[in-house]
Amino acid sequence: MTGKVALVTGAGRGLGLAYAIALARAGADVVVNDLDEELAQSAAKAVSEAAGPAAGGRAVAQAAAVGGSEAADLLVERAVSEFGRLDILVTNAGILRDRVLWKMSDDDFDDVISTHLRGTFTCARAAARRMREQGEGGRLVLVGSPAGQRGNFGQTNYAAAKAGIAAMARTWSMELAKADITVNAVVPVAATAMTETIPAFAPYVEALRQGTPLPDALRKGEGFGTAEDCAALVAFLASDAARGVTGQCIGIGGDKLSLWSHPQEVNTAYADGGWRPETIAAAWRHSLAGATQTVGIPAPQPVEA
Structure with missing residues (x-):
């Protein structure tokens, strides 16, 4: 990727x-973007050191709270002013505000949607224009x-945002095809601060x-693996x-x-002439009930020592 310029949001730690x-x-x-200026600077230094002089990749920090158009434009402008162009965008920025439905506040919902879903939209729009x-x-x-x-228990806001991101990837892959811009969604599973909030994974994150x-x-x-395991896909x-890969949702984690x-x-x-409630009830019992789908992220099975 020599000569290419990338922008990674939420890159202060973990997967980003x-x-x-x-x-x-x-x-x-x-x-390297992060909400926290000090963390962004530290991460940019770590990126430069990890790449080393042989790779040639340089890194600069840009703090911004991803969500609105102003932040998105600022990030793209920083890439262009610093390196002259923008070729790659990775929209990783995100937060969690986990609550069950009846306890989730408007702010809990809006904050997560703003960072994940709106932030992906505004950053992708600014990047696509450039x-x-x-x-x-x-x-x-x-x-x-x-x-x-x-779906995932207690994550109305987060699950909705991530489902929307998958839909946007599919939509934008069509809209940007003529411009030779590919759009894909990665579905990572890794030991991070976010997965540590899931009780079934918490012991493994701590052990790691x-x-x-x-x-x-x-x-x-x-x-399920480390953040580094997921980076190869990006x-x-x-x-x-990956020039011919677009519109896909691709999972990675551990060795999988x-x-x-x-x-x-x-x-x-099918019903000739349309459906009535009672005919739907009969069809459900005889034709559809056997194909109902499971929900939720399967919990890891206990691993014997």
């Missing part, structure tokens, strides 16, 4: 930092979640922090090797790489 390092190691110059002006194509890598594919490697059954069976999607299906009909029934 791993993405930025992977892009810099591949030769890209990177704008990439189209350059006329040389580009890469939008949006960050989704299994919660957006399957203490230096205990994740067991093979978890890395393969659950597809680097691939940002590269020329997966392709998520688009939502589709799994069973159908």
